Amino acid sequence: MIVAHALASGGQEFHAPDSSIFHWGPLFPDGPAWLRWLTKPVLIIALSAAIVTAFCGAAFRRPRLVPRGLQSPGELGYLFVRDQIARPTIGKDGDAWMPLLFPLFLFVLVMNLMGVVPVLQLPGTSHFALPLLLALMVYGLYLFLSVRHQGLTGYARNVMFPPGQPWWVYLVLSPIELLQHLVLRPATLSIRLFANMFAGHLLLAFFASVAYWFLAVKVTPAGFGVGLVGALMSVVMTAFEMFVQALQAYIFTLLAASYIDGAVHPEH
Numbered sequence: 001m002i003v004a005h006a007l008a009s010g011g012q013e014f015h016a017p018d019s020s021i022f023h024w025g026p027l028f029p030d031g032p033a034w035l036r037w038l039t040k041p042v043l044i045i046a047l048s049a050a051i052v053t054a055f056c057g058a059a060f061r062r063p064r065l066v067p068r069g070l071q072s073p074g075e076l077g078y079l080f081v082r083d084q085i086a087r088p089t090i091g092k093d094g095d096a097w098m099p100l101l102f103p104l105f106l107f108v109l110v111m112n113l114m115g116v117v118p119v120l121q122l123p124g125t126s127h128f129a130l131p132l133l134l135a136l137m138v139y140g141l142y143l144f145l146s147v148r149h150q151g152l153t154g155y156a157r158n159v160m161f162p163p164g165q166p167w168w169v170y171l172v173l174s175p176i177e178l179l180q181h182l183v184l185r186p187a188t189l190s191i192r193l194f195a196n197m198f199a200g201h202l203l204l205a206f207f208a209s210v211a212y213w214f215l216a217v218k219v220t221p222a223g224f225g226v227g228l229v230g231a232l233m234s235v236v237m238t239a240f241e242m243f244v245q246a247l248q249a250y251i252f253t254l255l256a257a258s259y260i261d262g263a264v265h266p267e268h
Contacts, residue, residue, distance in 0.1 A: 112245035145263035
């Protein structure tokens with residue numbers, strides 16, 4: 001599906017992929033109206049949620065003392081999130097938040113990895129609406145916990161008037177802190193995930209298109225080497241992109257845990 005975007009202008013010229021590779025209409029444009037909402041990104045999101053649900057169900061429905069089947073990778077993933085994210089970030093309360101952090105990590109990870117799955121080849125998080133929705137969910141929880149544990153006035157005081165500063169510093173510091181907590185936090189949380197997935201998928205599409213064009217469509221002695229470079233870079237970038245996809249799932253979950261910690265432990 002990616003390499004199809006290398007063909008344009010009647011197949012006479014190479015056109016590098018652009019943002020149009022992220023635009024998908026209904027999968028069944030001639031189908032009934034109730035089915036036209038089903039686009040490729042929606043399908044990928046639903047499929048990712050189904051995969052995570054099925055995996056967790058199979059891994060933890062009947063746990064055994066000696067792990068079998070999917071219980072082994074399930075426990076490894078759980079221990080990774082608990083020991084590398086929840087406990088170091090939230091502390092002794094980290095275990096209580098594992099029912100949120102573990103599936104959140106898996107969901108983001110699976111949606112990211114959809115970008116390298118044959119045929120699908122589109123990370124669900126490369127559409128800004130989804131990272132924004134996840135970020136707003138995390139930030140809404142952060143606000144709720146902040147007000148619950150600190151009170152509305154206590155939360156506002158901790159945000160806008162951190163102790164130990166001269167009074168005149170608050171004239172500049174308070175608006176900046178308020179802007180950071182109310183606008184920049186959810187924006188940066190969503191943009192970081194979206195931008196990495198968007199840019200990575202675009203790079204993969206470019207190198208795959210170069211390889212396909214010069215090795216299959218317009219094979220020339222001069223372009224053959226370029227095509228080989230494109231094919232090699234496609235392999236290298238696929239491996240690198242999988243690393244970035246896992247890293248971004250880790251970072252997103254880590255930041256979610258840090259927001260929870262900041263809400264329940266404002267003294268930190």
